[in-house]
Amino acid sequence: MFLRTKRCVGVFLALFLVFSSFFSNTLFVNATLEELEEQAAARRALPIQSNEIDNWPTGPQVSAQSAILMDANTGIILYSKNVHERLYPASTTKIMTALLAMENGNLDDMVEFSHDAVFSVPRDGSNMGMDEGESITLEQCLYGIMVASANEAANAAGEYVSGSITDFVALMNKRAEEIGCQDTHFVNPNGLHDTEHYTSAYDLALISSYFFRNEMLCKISNTARYHFEATATQPDDFFVKNKHQLINGEIPYDGILGGKTGYTDNSRQTLVTCAEQNGMRLVCVVFKEESPSQFTDTAELFDYGFQNFHILNISENEEKYNIESTGFLQIGDDVFGNSKPILSIDTDSYVIIPNTVNFQDLDSEIDYTLSSENRVAGIEYSYHGMYVGSAYLNLATDNAATYEFDTNMTSTDVSVEKAVEPTEPDTEHAQDTIFINVKNVLIGILILAVVLIAIFMIHALIANRQTAKRRNNRVKRKQRRRSSVRTDFDDFDF
Numbered sequence: 001m002f003l004r005t006k007r008c009v010g011v012f013l014a015l016f017l018v019f020s021s022f023f024s025n026t027l028f029v030n031a032t033l034e035e036l037e038e039q040a041a042a043r044r045a046l047p048i049q050s051n052e053i054d055n056w057p058t059g060p061q062v063s064a065q066s067a068i069l070m071d072a073n074t075g076i077i078l079y080s081k082n083v084h085e086r087l088y089p090a091s092t093t094k095i096m097t098a099l100l101a102m103e104n105g106n107l108d109d110m111v112e113f114s115h116d117a118v119f120s121v122p123r124d125g126s127n128m129g130m131d132e133g134e135s136i137t138l139e140q141c142l143y144g145i146m147v148a149s150a151n152e153a154a155n156a157a158g159e160y161v162s163g164s165i166t167d168f169v170a171l172m173n174k175r176a177e178e179i180g181c182q183d184t185h186f187v188n189p190n191g192l193h194d195t196e197h198y199t200s201a202y203d204l205a206l207i208s209s210y211f212f213r214n215e216m217l218c219k220i221s222n223t224a225r226y227h228f229e230a231t232a233t234q235p236d237d238f239f240v241k242n243k244h245q246l247i248n249g250e251i252p253y254d255g256i257l258g259g260k261t262g263y264t265d266n267s268r269q270t271l272v273t274c275a276e277q278n279g280m281r282l283v284c285v286v287f288k289e290e291s292p293s294q295f296t297d298t299a300e301l302f303d304y305g306f307q308n309f310h311i312l313n314i315s316e317n318e319e320k321y322n323i324e325s326t327g328f329l330q331i332g333d334d335v336f337g338n339s340k341p342i343l344s345i346d347t348d349s350y351v352i353i354p355n356t357v358n359f360q361d362l363d364s365e366i367d368y369t370l371s372s373e374n375r376v377a378g379i380e381y382s383y384h385g386m387y388v389g390s391a392y393l394n395l396a397t398d399n400a401a402t403y404e405f406d407t408n409m410t411s412t413d414v415s416v417e418k419a420v421e422p423t424e425p426d427t428e429h430a431q432d433t434i435f436i437n438v439k440n441v442l443i444g445i446l447i448l449a450v451v452l453i454a455i456f457m458i459h460a461l462i463a464n465r466q467t468a469k470r471r472n473n474r475v476k477r478k479q480r481r482r483s484s485v486r487t488d489f490d491d492f493d494f
Contacts, residue, residue, distance in 0.1 A: 040290050050080045054384045057308035057354050062297040065288035066201040069305045072209040072274060072281040076352045076388055078305045083202040086183050087287045090262030091126065091149045092204060092272045093191030096172050098145050098220070099211045101157045107139040107216075109160070110233065116165065117155035121192065125151050128228070128240055135233040139220075144228075146221040146260060148240035154190040165189060179206050193264045201285040204272060208283045212257055212274040221258030224248040245295040246273055253299050257281070261294075269294040277306045280352065309352050314381070314391040315345040317359040321366065321379055321393060343376060344394060351381050351389030362388060 040063040051058050059069075059079045066087055069079035077083070112135040121127065128150035130136075136144070138160065144153035158168030165188065172186040181203035187194040199207075211217050224247055230237045244259050245251045259273035271294040273284045282305050284298050351362065362381045370378035376393045 036290055040293070043288065046082065048079070048081045049083070050077070050386075053386050055354070055356065056384070056386065057304065057356075059304050060297070060300045062286065062301065063289055063293050064286040064297060067286045067297070067301065068201040068205050068284070069301050070202075070205040070209065070283050070285075071352055072212050072283045074350075074352070074389060075206065075209065077202075077386075078282070078309055078352065079301055080202075083205075084183055084200050085287075086198045086200055088193060088197065088264060088267035088270075089191055089199045089204060089287070090193075090264045090267040090270045091191040092260050092262040092270050092285075093186065093189065093197070093199075094145050094149065094154050095204070095211050095260050095272060096176065096186065096207050097154045097157055097168075097189040098142050098217060099207065099214075100168070100171060100175060101138060101142060101145075101161055102214055102217055104161045105138045105157075107137065107142075109138045110135045111138050111141045111156050111160045113152060113156045114159055117159055118152045120155060120165070121151040121190065125192065127152050129236065129238070130156070130234070134235075136228070136231070140228065142217075142220050143223065143226045144240065146217075146258075147223050147226045147242045149243070149261065150240075151190040151192065155188075158189040176203065176207065179203075179210060181206060191262055191264070193266045201287050205283050205285045208272050208274065208285065212281065212283060218257045218274070221260060222247055222256060244271070244273070245292065246298065251295050251299060253302065271295065271298055273298050273302075275302050275306075277302075279311050280306065280309070282306070308355055310355055311350045311352055312359050313347070314349045314351060314379075314389065315347045318345055318379075318391070320364065321345060345379070346392050346394055349389065349391035353383060353388050357383060366393070 043065050044061050044063040046065070048059055048061070050056060059081075062081070064081065066082040066085050067079065068077060068081070068083045070077050113130045113132060115132045118130060118132045126149040128144045128148045130144075130150070130152050138157070141153050141157050141160075144150040145157060155165055158165050162168035162171050168189055169186055172189065173184075176184045176186070176199075181199065183198070183200035184203040184207075185196060185198055187197035191197070211221075224242050226240050228234070228236065228238050228240065242248050243261050246253050246256050247259060253275065255275040255277040257274040257276055259271065262270035262272075267288065269286075269289045269291050271284075271286050271289070275282055275284070282302065284301050284305075286294050286297055286301075289297065351359070353359075353362065362383055365380050365382075367378045367380065368376070370392070374395045376395055378390060378392055380390045381388050
């Protein structure tokens with residue numbers, strides 16, 4: 001009886017422990033979810049810096065700790081919320097990894113997976129199941145990085161580019177500095193958590209703007225599902241799927257060009273996305289959210305950008321600095337009219353401004369310190385202190401160089417850098433020669449001659465009229481004198 005009672009008590013205690021454990025875990029999960037919801041609500045209430053600009057479209061209240069909407073070509077910021085706060089990027093780090101692999105590698109090269117590449121990352125993290133000694137092409141490796149978010153693929157790509165992960169991380173930090181990042185420090189190629197591995201929404205948007213200027217990287221990162229076929233160096237046949245809901249179709253959105261997800265317990269949900277509509281290619285970065293808000297908030301931010309802003313070409317709207325109408329000083333090979341103005345605004349530059357704003361509402365500032373080679377000055381445009389675009393005032397030459405414009409900006413200052421593509425020397429035009437446009441000169445001379453002839457003819461007509469008048473007066477005087485003589489002799493009879 002005692003043993004049976006003892007056994008019953010044991011069973012009861014065991015059941016009690018199981019239920020209490022389940023109940024406590026349930027309470028813990030519920031408490032954690034409540035805490036996460038409270039944190040999200042607190043983040044949603046944080047100030048949005050772009051909303052503080054006078055007459056700027058009011059942006060949405062997203063639950064991200066930090067968010068930015070940036071034009072990928074110019075760095076113009078349409079929406080900003082804590083964009084310089086240092087946060088953990090998680091797997092969005094792989095955007096820099098893929099960018100460097102594309103810039104420094106060949107897509108057909110084979111990438112081998114070393115022991116360190118495979119075993120230095122946790123097996124329960126994001127991976128594509130590669131084994132030590134296997135190899136795939138760099139192109140396949142990039143699909144593994146951007147679609148499967150494979151940590152071992154990021155490591156292997158880093159070793160392929162720099163020889164070791166340590167050297168590749170040094171290259172990542174160097175490239176970030178070149179791009180203009182000021183709140184970024186990388187520790188690994190994959191984004192696994194480290195307190196010294198951080199970036200900001202602004203810095204990651206800058207990095208991403210370079211990434212999304214490459215059409216191949218756009219194609220890879222915009223792939224919803226990729227098939228890895230078995231080869232002699234990789235024996236498995238399998239598919240990997242993209243978890244980005246604006247890419248895989250779970251949240252349809254027009255114009256998506258690509259993106260990257262990220263998550264760790266410390267970073268929470270992070271997301272980078274690029275979309276193009278109405279001539280604008282916008283990059284959206286959201287940091288520290290809870291799923292699925294990172295996707296819905298990104299779509300809402302894209303709607304905000306595409307619906308409230310528009311592009312204006314600077315050279316077509318600028319009247320203050322554009323001097324193309326000046327006719328006599330021209331440059332070119334053909335002095336009889338096939339020439340162009342000496343100074344002109346580059347025709348590719350544009351501003352992005354709210355729909356309620358006109359070009360004439362913008363403030364502009366010309367900077368002559370940017371002059372070099374064929375560039376005379378830079379013109380920067382702003383609206384209530386918000387940078388909205390820039391252009392260059394160029395000296396036209398026969399062998400003008402091709403320019404690629406990069407923008408490196410802080411929240412208050414905007415600096416513009418130029419990358420000049422190398423050009424082969426032109427032996428036929430070793431020196432730039434400025435010609436006087438003979439056609440315009442001849443036209444001017446002709447007009448002047450017509451004016452002078454007209455003046456001469458008018459003067460001659462006036463002179464002739466005066467001469468004729470004097471002649472008529474003399475004739476009349478003679479007639480009067482003759483008449484007077486005849487009258488005086490009428491009284492005499494001869």
